[in-house]
Amino acid sequence: MGDNFKYRLEISGSTTNMVSSSLMDTKNEKERDHKKIGKELDLFTFSDLVGSGLPLWTPKGTIIRQELDKFVWDLRSKHDYQRVTIPHITKRNLYETSGHWQKFAEDLFKVTSRDEREYALKPMNCPHHTQIFARKSHSYREMPQRYAETTMVYRDEQSGELNGLTRVLSITQDDSHVFCRMTQIKDEFLKIWDIIDTFYRHFGFTELKVRLSFHDPKTQGKYLGTPEIWRIAEDALREIAKERGADSFEAPGEAALYGPKLDFLATDSIGRQHQVATIQLDLNLPERFDLSCINERGEKERIVMIHSAIMGSLERFTAVLLEHTAGVLPLWLSPVQARILPIAERHNEFAQTIFEKLKIAGVRVEIDSNNEMLSKKIRAGKTEKIPYLIVIGDQEMQPDSKLTIESREGSRYSSKIEYLIDKLVQKISSRDSNLHYTEDIMNVS
Ligand SMILES: [Zn+2]
Structure with missing residues (x-):
């Protein structure tokens, strides 16, 4: 051509x-x-x-x-x-x-x-x-x-x-x-x-x-x-x-x-x-x-x-x-689709298990285990326009508790890991063009 x-x-x-x-x-x-x-x-x-x-x-x-x-x-x-x-x-x-x-x-x-x-x-x-x-x-x-x-x-x-x-x-x-x-x-x-x-x-x-x-x-x-x-x-x-x-x-x-x-x-x-x-x-x-x-x-x-x-x-x-x-790409096109942010070192191991689950499901995921304040990690994730930042702290590690997710546009919500994985996989495989996912990722059950 x-x-x-x-x-x-x-x-x-x-x-x-x-x-x-x-x-x-x-x-x-x-x-x-x-x-x-x-x-x-x-x-x-x-x-x-x-x-x-x-x-x-x-x-x-x-x-x-x-x-x-x-x-x-x-x-x-x-x-x-x-x-x-x-x-x-x-x-x-x-x-x-x-x-x-x-x-x-x-x-x-x-x-x-x-x-x-x-x-x-x-x-x-x-x-x-x-x-x-x-x-x-x-x-x-x-x-x-x-x-x-x-x-x-x-x-x-x-x-x-x-x-x-x-x-x-x-x-x-x-x-x-x-x-x-x-x-x-x-x-x-x-x-x-x-x-x-x-x-x-x-x-x-x-x-x-x-x-x-x-x-x-x-x-x-x-x-x-x-x-x-x-x-x-x-x-x-x-x-x-x-x-x-x-x-x-x-x-x-x-x-x-x-x-x-x-x-x-x-x-x-x-x-x-x-x-x-x-x-x-x-x-x-x-x-x-x-x-x-x-x-x-x-x-x-x-x-x-x-x-x-x-x-x-x-x-x-x-x-x-x-x-x-302005760099805000749809989920399917984002080079990093989710990043896991352990708040402290004691959360790293649990963060790793969440990482593995997302990775096995085919989600492009990273862990930010740097020794930084959570707010700094969130800021970095937002600058990189990563669609989902998953925060792991004491509360998230409790049995049966939900993950805390911060979206790149700044809203915070919570979801069970299984529900989150289902939604992400569905959105990635269908090349969902919607950039704002807050409501339907949130686990209301
Ligand atoms: Zn030609």
């Missing part, structure tokens, strides 16, 4: 695309800066030795990446996507065929082998994926073929432009390519659109605006393919957006190198607009790589490609999500 320069700027570029900056509370915005939250929650770091623009994801940050990816994958697998895996480098021949070696030259990281052969780090996955499709001939009965892969791509940027997770050199795309017949375009687009709707609604991005990113006929030479091919592709997208009743607008000059796109714009909780998901129609790479299927009449039929990414890039989506939520 995504190989034109414009697209690159948007996906790995600035998060903010101000809608109405006058309405914005700048203090609020500063508090929500993903770099600040990322540090408080210990999600990612940078090293001078590794280089700027190359984020290193900590164990907690990696949990978030994996959970997000799994969520997208669960939505995709309902529509019969299959995972594929490709190497991160390629011979230059692949990009000469795709046209990227010429049109994308400045952004390519080049690698030379010991015998002077030229390779490149992949700046996109589409050309590699075409070669998986092309490994054999496909009957029309096997179409569409839907490949998905979450993987890093690398694009050279001016080092002065790198910033946090929003502008990076190593970009993780939740990428996919559907290889299908002309007659299947609409269905496949609508399926991806459903995934996008479900995914963004889950996080409270209710208003998705759709930009029809078309080519600019005045600069036809910039693009791959003929005006006729572009007309067919853009008409198809117009029709799909109309049928879907989308809140959409056309933007000439915003297309990818190989075809027009539907770009989705989400408005966050403080009114800023971000480009997030994308679906792109491509009639050109199938020409360049001579991709076809065998149709009902036994003839070779040219196919089309649909590129899509739900999160766009995991780096950018994480930044958008952290700023949208």
Whole structure:
């Protein structure tokens, strides 16, 4: 997915695309800066030795990446996507065929082998994926073929432009390519659109605006393919957006190198607009790589490609999500879902038994057995936005007594351990998006 320069700027570029900056509370915005939250929650770091623009994801940050990816994958697998895996480098021949070696030259990281052969780090996955499709001939009965892969791509940027997770050199795309017949375009687009709707609604991005990113006929030479091919592709997208009743607008000059796109714009909780998901129609790479299927009449039929990414890039989506939520993630996505706080050393052993029970149930749990005041431990847990802080003292250790739970938003309540575990497991496995659990976790019996 995504190989034109414009697209690159948007996906790995600035998060903010101000809608109405006058309405914005700048203090609020500063508090929500993903770099600040990322540090408080210990999600990612940078090293001078590794280089700027190359984020290193900590164990907690990696949990978030994996959970997000799994969520997208669960939505995709309902529509019969299959995972594929490709190497991160390629011979230059692949990009000469795709046209990227010429049109994308400045952004390519080049690698030379010991015998002077030229390779490149992949700046996109589409050309590699075409070669998986092309490994054999496909009957029309096997179409569409839907490949998905979450993987890093690398694009050279001016080092002065790198910033946090929003502008990076190593970009993780939740990428996919559907290889299908002309007659299947609409269905496949609508399926991806459903995934996008479900995914963004889950996080409270209710208003998705759709930009029809078309080519600019005045600069036809910039693009791959003929005006006729572009007309067919853009008409198809117009029709799909109309049928879907989308809140959409056309933007000439915003297309990818190989075809027009539907770009989705989400408005966050403080009114800023971000480009997030994308679906792109491509009639050109199938020409360049001579991709076809065998149709009902036994003839070779040219196919089309649909590129899509739900999160766009995991780096950018994480930044958008952290700023949208101010770091208050739903339980299922929280790297630490519960932390046990023994008040004194004599409570450690009992705390350990509670820890084991939660861990066995699949809850991501920690114990804070530091020699600190309880109030300090609670403060630390809240700064890290941990959904549940479980306090263990003399009272909680009495037979048949309830646990005391402090939520990150500051309410205190009590629950039997079994009841708490049941509720947590249920909320985690159903990916409950509700952020405030106080009432239904409380054991009223
Ligand atoms: Zn692609």
